[in-house]
Amino acid sequence: MYKVRVENVCRCFLKSGMAENLEFETQEKAKEEAQMMIEKMNSSFCQKHEFSLNEQFGDYTIYIKART
Template identity: 60%
Template sequence: MYKVNVSNPCSCFIRNGFVESQEFTTKEEAKEEANKLMQTMKSNFCQKHDFSMSEQFGDFNIYIKPRR
């Protein structure tokens, strides 16, 4: 199983009904969902946060950090 995990979810993330962890049967599905989620957050959220993503052992970790 491959996972997409979101660390430190902001209020926009929660308000939009997203979940902090999802599992997928293929790495390609997980990567596609992680990229889709990153694009949605960058274009539709309040712009008070920065988003970054890393891959580790086939799992995709998305980090939400306050902008400086």
């Protein structure tokens, strides 16, 4: 199983209804979902945060940090 996790969730993320932890059968599906989540977050969230994607051993973590 390949995982997508979201670290340091913000208020916009909590309101979005997206899941913080997801599991997928293939690494390709996990990567595709992580990229779609970041795209949605960048286009519809309040723009007070930056989102980055980190891949390690086939698992993906989305980090949320305040814009400077």
